[in-house]
Amino acid sequence: MSEPTTHGAGQDGRRTGREGRPTLAVVGATGAVGTVMLGILSQREDVWGEIRLVASARSAGTRLRVRGEEVVVQELAAEVFDGVDVAMFDVPDEVSAQWAPVAAARGAVVVDNSGAFRMDPDVPLVVPEVNPAQARNRPRGIISNPNCTTLTMMDALGALHHGWGLTALVVASYQAASGAGQPGVDRLYDELAVVGGDRSLGQRSGDVRGALEDKLGSAPSPFPAPLALNVVPWAGSLRDGGWSSEELKVRDESRKILGIPDLKVSATCVRVPVVTTHSLAVHATFQRSITVAEARQALVEAPSVVVLDDPEQGDFPTPADVVGADPTFVGRLRQSKDFPDTIELFVCGDNLRKGAALNTAQIAELVAAELTDA
Amino acid sequence: MSEPTTHGAGQDGRRTGREGRPTLAVVGATGAVGTVMLGILSQREDVWGEIRLVASARSAGTRLRVRGEEVVVQELAAEVFDGVDVAMFDVPDEVSAQWAPVAAARGAVVVDNSGAFRMDPDVPLVVPEVNPAQARNRPRGIISNPNCTTLTMMDALGALHHGWGLTALVVASYQAASGAGQPGVDRLYDELAVVGGDRSLGQRSGDVRGALEDKLGSAPSPFPAPLALNVVPWAGSLRDGGWSSEELKVRDESRKILGIPDLKVSATCVRVPVVTTHSLAVHATFQRSITVAEARQALVEAPSVVVLDDPEQGDFPTPADVVGADPTFVGRLRQSKDFPDTIELFVCGDNLRKGAALNTAQIAELVAAELTDA
Numbered sequence: 001m002s003e004p005t006t007h008g009a010g011q012d013g014r015r016t017g018r019e020g021r022p023t024l025a026v027v028g029a030t031g032a033v034g035t036v037m038l039g040i041l042s043q044r045e046d047v048w049g050e051i052r053l054v055a056s057a058r059s060a061g062t063r064l065r066v067r068g069e070e071v072v073v074q075e076l077a078a079e080v081f082d083g084v085d086v087a088m089f090d091v092p093d094e095v096s097a098q099w100a101p102v103a104a105a106r107g108a109v110v111v112d113n114s115g116a117f118r119m120d121p122d123v124p125l126v127v128p129e130v131n132p133a134q135a136r137n138r139p140r141g142i143i144s145n146p147n148c149t150t151l152t153m154m155d156a157l158g159a160l161h162h163g164w165g166l167t168a169l170v171v172a173s174y175q176a177a178s179g180a181g182q183p184g185v186d187r188l189y190d191e192l193a194v195v196g197g198d199r200s201l202g203q204r205s206g207d208v209r210g211a212l213e214d215k216l217g218s219a220p221s222p223f224p225a226p227l228a229l230n231v232v233p234w235a236g237s238l239r240d241g242g243w244s245s246e247e248l249k250v251r252d253e254s255r256k257i258l259g260i261p262d263l264k265v266s267a268t269c270v271r272v273p274v275v276t277t278h279s280l281a282v283h284a285t286f287q288r289s290i291t292v293a294e295a296r297q298a299l300v301e302a303p304s305v306v307v308l309d310d311p312e313q314g315d316f317p318t319p320a321d322v323v324g325a326d327p328t329f330v331g332r333l334r335q336s337k338d339f340p341d342t343i344e345l346f347v348c349g350d351n352l353r354k355g356a357a358l359n360t361a362q363i364a365e366l367v368a369a370e371l372t373d374a
Numbered sequence: 375m376s377e378p379t380t381h382g383a384g385q386d387g388r389r390t391g392r393e394g395r396p397t398l399a400v401v402g403a404t405g406a407v408g409t410v411m412l413g414i415l416s417q418r419e420d421v422w423g424e425i426r427l428v429a430s431a432r433s434a435g436t437r438l439r440v441r442g443e444e445v446v447v448q449e450l451a452a453e454v455f456d457g458v459d460v461a462m463f464d465v466p467d468e469v470s471a472q473w474a475p476v477a478a479a480r481g482a483v484v485v486d487n488s489g490a491f492r493m494d495p496d497v498p499l500v501v502p503e504v505n506p507a508q509a510r511n512r513p514r515g516i517i518s519n520p521n522c523t524t525l526t527m528m529d530a531l532g533a534l535h536h537g538w539g540l541t542a543l544v545v546a547s548y549q550a551a552s553g554a555g556q557p558g559v560d561r562l563y564d565e566l567a568v569v570g571g572d573r574s575l576g577q578r579s580g581d582v583r584g585a586l587e588d589k590l591g592s593a594p595s596p597f598p599a600p601l602a603l604n605v606v607p608w609a610g611s612l613r614d615g616g617w618s619s620e621e622l623k624v625r626d627e628s629r630k631i632l633g634i635p636d637l638k639v640s641a642t643c644v645r646v647p648v649v650t651t652h653s654l655a656v657h658a659t660f661q662r663s664i665t666v667a668e669a670r671q672a673l674v675e676a677p678s679v680v681v682l683d684d685p686e687q688g689d690f691p692t693p694a695d696v697v698g699a700d701p702t703f704v705g706r707l708r709q710s711k712d713f714p715d716t717i718e719l720f721v722c723g724d725n726l727r728k729g730a731a732l733n734t735a736q737i738a739e740l741v742a743a744e745l746t747d748a
Contacts, residue, residue, distance in 0.1 A: 168712070172546030172655035174605045174644065189573045192603075196570010199563045202649030208694040224685075229566075230694040231548045231646055231653055233706050233720040238686045242666070242708045251711065264712035268655035268720060270548065272605055273647055275576030279605055281546035281642035283657075292616065311598075312612045320582040320604040332607050334616045337625065338638035339542070346607040346642060 021049035022085035022368045025108065027099065029053035029073055030062060032182040033090040033113060037357040038066040044361060047368045054080050081106040085371055086364045089113060090356065104141030109371075111363045113145040113356055115245075118253055120144075125256045127151065128362040129304050130158035135366045143363055146257060147249040148355030149173050149235075149269060152278045153347045154257055155328040155354070159302035160295055160343070161258050165287030168264035171250060174272045174279040175235055176319060179351050180222040185275055187221045191228035192273070202229040223271060232271040244269055277319035278351040285342040292335045295343050299330050304354070309333050317348035326353055395423035396459035396742045399482065401473065403427035403447055404436060406556040407464040407487060411731040412440040418735060421742045428454050455480040459745055460738045463487060464730065478515030483745075485737045487519040487730055489619075492627055494518075499630045501525065502736040503678050504532035509740045517737055520631060521623040522729030523547050523609075523643060526652045527721045528631055529702040529728070533676035534669055534717070535632050539661030542638035545624055548646045548653040549609055550693060553725050554596040559649055561595045565602035566647070576603040597645060606645040618643055651693035652725040659716045666709045669717050673704050678728070683707050691722035700727055 026041070028034045034055070041051065042065075051066055053073045060075035074080050076099060081087060087108040089096045096114035103110050117123040117140070124134035125144045135143055146154065157166060177188035194215040195201050201208050208226045225232045236245030251265035264285075272279075299305045308315045309331040317329035328349045336342035349355055400415070402408045408429070415425065416439075425440055427447045434449035448454050450473060455461060461482040463470045470488035477484050491497040491514070498508035499518045509517055520528065531540060551562035568589040569575050575582050582600045599606045610619030625639035638659075646653075673679045682689045683705040691703035702723045710716035723729055 170544040170657045170713075172642070174548070174646070192566065192570040193573075194570075196566040196568075199567075202694065202697065204698045205695055207697075224688045225690075225692045226694050229648055230692050231648060232692055233653070233655070233690050234685055234688075241711075242683070242685065242706065243711075244685070266657050266710045266713060266716070266718055268546070268657075268706065268718060270653075270655065270720075272548070274603055274605060279607070279644075281607070281644065281655075283544045283640050283642075309616070311608055311616065311618070314598040314608075316599075316607050318599045318604050318606055320576065320600050321579055323576065323581075324578045332616065332642065336640045337615075337617075339544075339640060342640070344640055344642060346644075 018049040021047060022371050023050045023052070023083055024048045024364065025052040025054055025081060025084045025087040025103070026090070027054040027076060027087060028090035029064060030055045030059040031090055032178050032185060033352055033356040036352040037088065037090060037361065038064060040353065040357050040361050042067050047365055052080060052084065078102050078106065081108050084108040086111060086367050088360050088364055090360070100142050108141070109138065109367045110142040111145060111360050111367070112142055113360050115147065115249065117142050118144040118146065119256065125253060126363050127154045127158065127257055127359060128366055129155050129302070130257055131259065132366055135363055136370065143367070145356065145360045145363060146253045147246070148179055148351040149175060149246060149278055149280070150250050150253040150257070151355045151359055152328065152349040152351065153280050153282055154254070155302060155304045156299055156330050156345065156347055157284060158258065159298050159305060160284065160286070160290070161260070163294070163298050164290045166258060166260060166263060166284060167287055168285040169254065170283040171265070171267040172281045173267065173269045174274070175269060176274040176276045176278055176351055177227060177271070178276040179235065179278065183222045187223065188227050188273060188275060190216055190219070191226060195228045227271060227273050230273065233268065235269045235271055274319045275323070276350060276352050277323045277348055278355060279319060280347045282345050282347055283336070283339070283342060284345065285339060287341070289341055290343060292333050292343065296333055304328060305330055307331065316346060319348055322348040323350055324353070325350060326358055328354060392423040395421060396745050397424045397426070397457055398422045398738065399426040399428055399455060399458040399461040399477070401428040401450060401461060402464035403438060404429045404433040405464055406552050406559060407726055407730040410726040411462065411464060411735065412438060414727065414731050414735050416441050421739055426454060426458065452476050452480065455482050458482040460485060460741050462734050462738055464734070474516050475514070482515070483512065483741045484516040485519060485734050485741070486516055487734050489521065489623065491516050492518040492520065493630065499627060500737050501528045501532065501631055501733060502740055503529050503676070504631055505633065506740055509737055510744065517741070519730065519734045519737060520627045521620070522553055522725040523549060523620060523652055523654070524624050524627040524631070525729045525733055526702065526723035526725065527654050527656055528628070529676060529678045530673055530704050530719065530721055531658060532632065533672050533679060534658065534660070534664070535634070537668070537672050538664045540632060540634060540637060540658060541661055542659040543628065544657040545639070545641040546655045547641065547643045548648070549643060550648040550650045550652055550725055551601060551645070552650040553609065553652065557596045561597065562601050562647060562649060564590055564593070565600060569602045601645060601647050604647065607642065609643045609645055648693045649697070650724060650726055651697045651722055652729060653693055654721045656719050656721055657710070657713070657716060658719065659713060661715070663715055664717060666707050666717065670707055678702060679704055681705065690720060693722055696722040697724055698727070699724060700732055702728060
C-alpha cells in the first residue's frame with residue numbers, strides 16, 4: 001500500500017480525509033466502460049485515496065470528473081503506476097497484455113477487464129458474489145474480470161449451482177452494441193438515425209444495407225453486418241470449428257468462475273440493436289432435482305439478483321428496463337418439460353456495469369479491503 | 375373440383391385460359407400475410423382458376439392486384455365459399471375457428487394459417503418439404519400451416535432428421551415484429567421514428583419507455599414492452615408453468631410435423647426489433663453420430679435450404695439479408711464441444727413467406743395437384 005504522505009491527497013492537492021487509503025489507477029478512463037466506471041466510483045462507498053485517470057496519448061490532458069472532483073487524464077506510461085496500489089484496466093486485449101505486467105511489476109494489483117489473462121492458470125477470474133476468495137490467489141499480481149456475456153449470468157447461476165450442482169448450459173445471447181465499446185454505441189446510433197422514420201426498410205433483402213451505405217458511406221462499423229433492424233450472429237473472432245471467440249469465452253470462463261472443469265456448455269452469441277444490457281436465454285441442467293419454486297427462492301435470496309417473473313402482468317426483464325441498474329435481473333423461469341433437472345431462464349444485466357465496470361470495482365474493493373487489513 | 379363453366383373465368387369475366395383449374399379463396403387478403411400471399415400467387419407458377427379475395431367487412435370493396443389483375447375484396451360470408459376448391463385462411467385464431475369449418479362444409483379444402491386447428495389429431499400439419507403425404511389425410515377438410523417460428527427451422531431440421539434421427543432441440547428465437555401482423559410492423563416503425571436520431575436513449579432504465587409514451591401517447595402496442603432498442607422475451611399468451619403459447623407451439627408442432635412424438639424440446643421465444651424474418655439459435659441432438667461436414671452436406675442438398683457459413687468472410691444469415699427470399703438460410707454450423715451427437719446452427723427464414731404465405735401456397739398447390747389429378 002502506498003505512503004499516505006505521497007498518495008493521500010486529491011489530484012488538486014486538497015486534503016480529502018483519504019490519507020492511508022489505497023491509490024487507484026483507472027486505465028482506459030475515457031472509453032465506454034471507463035466512463036461508466038467513473039460514475040460507479042462516484043456512487044459507491046469511497047475506499048480510495050488518490051484516483052489517477054490514465055488513457056492513450058490521444059485522450060491525455062482531458063479533464064474528467066470523479067467523486068465530484070476534476071482529474072486530468074494522464075498518458076499511459078510505466079511511471080503512472082508508481083505508488084499505485086490497484087490498477088483497473090478497461091482497454092483492448094493487446095493494451096492489457098503489454099501494460100498490465102508493467103503495472104504489476106511496479107507493485108500495483110491489476111484488475112483487468114480484457115480477455116488477455118482470463119484463462120491464465122496464474123490469474124484468477126473473479127465474480128465477488130461467486131468466488132471472492134480467488135481474488136487473493138494472484139501469483140502474477142493480476143486478477144481478471146470476466147467477459148461481459150459470461151458475467152451477465154454468473155450471479156444467478158452461481159446461486160443455483162450452490163444449491164443444485166450445475167452440469168450443463170445451453171445459452172443464446174442477445175448482446176448489446178456497447179459490448180463492442182463506444183464505437184459500437186456510436187455505430188448503432190448512426191444506423192438508427194438512418195433507418196428511423198423510413199417505413200420502407202427491412203422488407204427486402206439488402207435494403208437496410210443499401211440505405212446504410214447510402215447515408216453512412218464507407219464509415220467503418222465494428223459489426224460485420226447492419227445492426228439496426230437486424231440481428232448479427234457473430235461477436236469476436238473466428239476460432240476452430242466455426243466457434244466465435246465470444247462463444248468459447250462463455251464456455252471456458254463459466255467453467256473457471258464456477259469451478260466446474262467439466263461443465264458442458266454450448267453458446268450462440270448474437271448481437272442485437274440494443275445500446276446497453278446483454279440478455280441471455282439459458283437452459284441450465286443440474287445434478288440434483290430442482291423445481292422452479294426452489295430456483296426462484298434461491299434467486300430471490302441471492303443478494304445481487306432481482307427476480308421479475310409475472311409475464312401476465314408484463315413482468316420480465318428487458319434491456320430497456322434494466323440498463324443502468326446494478327443487479328442481474330432474471331425472469332421467465334420455467335421447468336423444462338422434456339429435459340430432466342433442467343430450468344429455463346431469461347437473464348438481463350447491464351454489460352457496462354455488472355458486466356464490466358461494476359464487477360471490476362467490486363474486485364478492486366476486495367483488494368483494497370485486503371490491503372487495508374494487512 | 376369446381377365446374378369450369380362457373381369458375382374458369384377471371385374476376386372481371388375475361389377468359390384467362392384458366393378453365394378447368396381449381397378456384398382459390400384467400401381469406402385475410404388485406405393482412406400482413408395476405409399481402410405477401412398476393413405477391414407469391416403472382417410470382418409462382420399459376421395453377422389456379424378464379425382467385426377470390428376475402429376479408430372482414432372493414433376491408434370489403436378494396437381493390438387489390440393479384441396475377442396482374444385487379445380483384446375486388448369480398449366480405450367474409452358462407453356464400454363466398456360456394457364453388458371454392460381451396461380456401462387459404464390468414465386470419466386470427468378465432469376467425470379461423472369459426473369460418474374454416476364453414477368453408478370446409480361448403481366443399482373447400484381449407485389451408486389454415488392460424489393456431490386454431492394445428493394440434494387437432496384430425497388436421498394434418500404440413501411442411502411440403504418434410505411431410506407432404508400428410509396433406510391427403512384431412513378428415514375435417516382442413517390442413518394446418520405451422521406457426522412461423524416452428525416453420526423457420528423445419529426444412530433444415532427435416533433434412534437432418536431424415537439422416538440422423540432428431541431426439542432433442544433447445545431453441546432460442548429472435549422473432550420479427552411482423553410475426554404480430556401489420557400492427558406489429560406499424561408499431562415497430564412508429565417506435566423507430568421516435569428513437570432514431572436520439573443519441574441519449576437506451577442508457578437509463580425506462581428512458582425508451584418514457585420517450586415512446588411522450589411521443590406515441592397511449593397508442594396500443596401488440597408488444598408488452600418497447601421493441602425499439604430492446605428485446606422482449608414474450609410472444610403469445612401465458613400457459614401453465616410460465617410457458618408462452620409460442621414456446622409450446624415450437625415444441626408441439628415440431629413433434630407433429632417431424633413425426634417424433636417424444637422429441638425433447640425447450641424453446642425460449644423473444645421478440646427483436648426486426649421488421650420481418652425470424653431467426654433461431656438451434657441446439658439439435660441426434661440418435662446417430664453426426665459431424666458438421668455431414669450436416670452441411672445434407673443441408674446443401676436440401677432443395678429449400680441455403681447454407682451461408684463462412685464467418686470470417688462475414689457469411690452467416692441475418693434477417694436484413696434474408697427478408698423477401700423463399701429458402702431457409704442456415705449458418706454458424708458447429709459441432710457441440712460437450713454434448714454428444716449435437717450440432718449448433720443459426721437459422722433465418724422470412725416469417726411472412728416460408729413462415730406463412732409461401733408454405734400455405736405450397737400446401738394449397740399440393741391440394742390443387744391432387745384435385746387436378748383426380
